[in-house]
Structures are given as structure tokens and as C-alpha cells.
Amino acid sequence: MSSIFGSIDDLYLFCKVVEQGSLQKAAEVLNLPKSTVSRRLTALETRLGLRLLEKDGRELAPTEVGKLAFESLSSGIEMLESGIESLNEQTSQVFGRVKLSIPHSFYHSFVATTIDKYLKAYPKVQLDLILNDDQARPETDRDLLITFDIESMDEMIARPIFTSKHGFFASQEYAEQCGKISTPSDLVALDWVAIDKKNKLPFFHNGQLCEEHYIKPRLVVNDMRAVVDAVSRGLGVASLPHKHAKEASNLVQLLPEYHRSDRQSFLVYKARKYQPNAVRVLINALLEENEGWNHRHKK
Missing domain, CATH: 1.10.10.10 (Winged helix-like DNA-binding domain superfamily/Winged helix DNA-binding domain)
Incomplete structure (x- = not known):
């Protein structure tokens, strides 16, 4: 031919x-x-x-x-x-298919309302929502990813989105059983529940790194809501985002003068000169929600 x-x-x-x-x-x-x-x-x-x-x-x-x-x-x-x-x-219509990959608990806690508003406002958009903790690297111009880890995202655009502030929390009952906790060394000696196997834990005081310790988690579970649930049931202590900790009524903060480093999440997508309107509008909606959320939760 x-x-x-x-x-x-x-x-x-x-x-x-x-x-x-x-x-x-x-x-x-x-x-x-x-x-x-x-x-x-x-x-x-x-x-x-x-x-x-x-x-x-x-x-x-x-x-x-x-x-x-x-x-x-x-x-x-x-x-x-x-x-x-x-x-x-060019007619300014917002339509077509968009894919957004995001951690399960992150979606429910941070962007579910934004997604609902977006879909209601633009009925010609179809959204593929992927809820997992895998790094689903954007492959097409209509793929978006929210992640904490951008080391493997070369040649991608990574926009800072939500900043997650952490503290150390346990159930009231577990804290009472442990007695007085006055130093990071006391804290790391307790039972821990973790979301991953990164066991090196930095301790910050007044915004400065002051100590680093290693923890030995009794339970590792790759979902933040499951971590909160386990801590609420008295299985140990965990480093939790303040937003998640506030959702559990029986948690108390241990060593409130200390915290781990803030975790910065990013909205990642492929660079493109002419972006589909459906993608552009969703990006703007997520970034606007980010600004509002960070303003409301400044400590």
C-alpha cells in the first residue's frame, strides 16, 4: 500500500x-x-x-x-x-474522559467534595477514578496523579497541593497505660502502628530537626484510615495527619511540642501546550481547594 x-x-x-x-x-x-x-x-x-x-x-x-x-x-x-x-x-466546552489516580484515604479526606462539584458542573465529562497507593505515572495528556513521591516523575509537571501536618497520637486508654511520656526516646519505645516500612522517624521541635529514631511497628497497614482505626482501638501510637486524628474522638496527642516533618503532596501531569479543558478545569479546581484547605488548617 x-x-x-x-x-x-x-x-x-x-x-x-x-x-x-x-x-x-x-x-x-x-x-x-x-x-x-x-x-x-x-x-x-x-x-x-x-x-x-x-x-x-x-x-x-x-x-x-x-x-x-x-x-x-x-x-x-x-x-x-x-x-x-x-x-x-475552542468553543470552551468541557467534555471528554479524565483519569485521576489518588490514595484511597486521601481521596475521602481531601478531594471527594471537589470531585462531586466538578462532575455535577460538567455533565459531559467522564472520570476514571483510581483509588490506590501505587505510583500510576501519567501516560497520556488526560492522566492526573496525586502523590507524595515525585522522585520518578521526571519531565512531568508537579504542582504542590495539600500540605499534611503530623503529630503523634494514641488512644486515651493506651496513653494512660503507658504512663508518663516526656521524651522522643520514651515515645519510640511504645508499640507503633505505621502506614509503611520506612521506620526512620525524624523529630522536629520549633520547626527544626532535633532527633531521629527508629521504630519497630507491631502493625503496618497501607491505608491511613486503617491506621487511625487501629490506634483508636488501643493497638499503639502512630504519626497521623492532624485532620485524620481529629476525626477520631478518643485520640490524644503525645509530645505535642514535637512533630515529624510536614508531608507535601503534589498534583502530577504531563506537560502540554494545549491542555484539554476537562483536565485544565479539574486541575484548577483541585488547586483552588488546596489553597482553601491549607488556609483553614494552618496551625
């Missing part, structure tokens, strides 16, 4: 089948009959003289040639989609 004239639609269709993994799913995304998708793929393979797809159980998978074709075409297809979206967005 010496020209792609008349084949761009079918090449786009091929990429969608690879992305979705089946004719049926691709047909649903494209709002086409499954038979039409199958017929056009067959015609495309005939014109190219190449086998692009093969059966893999109940799904379709690209052949080795198909993988090369998809890798070569997908970035160009994305550019075409972005170009069309840019033309459409």
Missing part, C-alpha cells in the same frame, strides 16, 4: 481494538456494530498484506507485526485526537 488515504479510520479502529483487547469492547467504544469492526479490520489486513491480530483465548492480541504497527501508530493517533479535541475546545 503506497498511501494511507482511505485507511486512517481503519488504522484508528485497529489501535482501539488493541487498546480494548476485543472486537466487542472496541465496537462499544466506537459505537459501531461488531460486524463492521471485523469487516474493516479484515479489509485493512488485506490492503497491508499483513496479519495484525490473532486470537488469544477469548480476546484479540496483536501479532508481532501488529505490536510494531500499534507502537508506531498510537502516538500519532493520540496527536490526531488531541488536535480534534483542541478544535472542539
Whole structure:
């Protein structure tokens, strides 16, 4: 085939089948009959003289040639989609699909209300909300990530968002059992509940690092709400964001003159000159909520 004239639609269709993994799913995304998708793929393979797809159980998978074709075409297809979206967005409409990856407890505590308002204000937007603690590095121009760790986010835009201030908390009952706690050394000797296995704990006093200690957690659980719940039940002491600690009625702060370093979270996304309106509006909404939240919770 010496020209792609008349084949761009079918090449786009091929990429969608690879992305979705089946004719049926691709047909649903494209709002086409499954038979039409199958017929056009067959015609495309005939014109190219190449086998692009093969059966893999109940799904379709690209052949080795198909993988090369998809890798070569997908970035160009994305550019075409972005170009069309840019033309459409000149009318200032907010529409399309956006993906936001965020830790589960962070979502409920900080941005759920903002997301609700956003979806109600823009009914033509579809949001894929991924709630987990994995680093879901943004892959497309419509991917957003909220994270504390940006070490692996080279070439990404990372905007500071929420600043989390921490203190050391335990249940009233557990604190009474422990007796007097007057130094960081007393504190680290207690039972600890932690959200990760980073056991080196810095102690700050009046904003300055004064001591560092290692803790040996009895319980490690990768969800902040679960940590708060465990501490509330008297399983030990934990370093908690003040916002989370205030949500539990029976927690008391230990050594309030000490704290760990503030944790800064970031809103991460790919750099792009012409950003889809749906993404731009969500970014602005999250940053505005950040400013309001940080102002309300300054200590």
C-alpha cells in the first residue's frame, strides 16, 4: 500500500481494538456494530498484506507485526485526537474522559467534595477514578496523579497541593497505660502502628530537626484510615495527619511540642501546550481547594 488515504479510520479502529483487547469492547467504544469492526479490520489486513491480530483465548492480541504497527501508530493517533479535541475546545466546552489516580484515604479526606462539584458542573465529562497507593505515572495528556513521591516523575509537571501536618497520637486508654511520656526516646519505645516500612522517624521541635529514631511497628497497614482505626482501638501510637486524628474522638496527642516533618503532596501531569479543558478545569479546581484547605488548617 503506497498511501494511507482511505485507511486512517481503519488504522484508528485497529489501535482501539488493541487498546480494548476485543472486537466487542472496541465496537462499544466506537459505537459501531461488531460486524463492521471485523469487516474493516479484515479489509485493512488485506490492503497491508499483513496479519495484525490473532486470537488469544477469548480476546484479540496483536501479532508481532501488529505490536510494531500499534507502537508506531498510537502516538500519532493520540496527536490526531488531541488536535480534534483542541478544535472542539475552542468553543470552551468541557467534555471528554479524565483519569485521576489518588490514595484511597486521601481521596475521602481531601478531594471527594471537589470531585462531586466538578462532575455535577460538567455533565459531559467522564472520570476514571483510581483509588490506590501505587505510583500510576501519567501516560497520556488526560492522566492526573496525586502523590507524595515525585522522585520518578521526571519531565512531568508537579504542582504542590495539600500540605499534611503530623503529630503523634494514641488512644486515651493506651496513653494512660503507658504512663508518663516526656521524651522522643520514651515515645519510640511504645508499640507503633505505621502506614509503611520506612521506620526512620525524624523529630522536629520549633520547626527544626532535633532527633531521629527508629521504630519497630507491631502493625503496618497501607491505608491511613486503617491506621487511625487501629490506634483508636488501643493497638499503639502512630504519626497521623492532624485532620485524620481529629476525626477520631478518643485520640490524644503525645509530645505535642514535637512533630515529624510536614508531608507535601503534589498534583502530577504531563506537560502540554494545549491542555484539554476537562483536565485544565479539574486541575484548577483541585488547586483552588488546596489553597482553601491549607488556609483553614494552618496551625
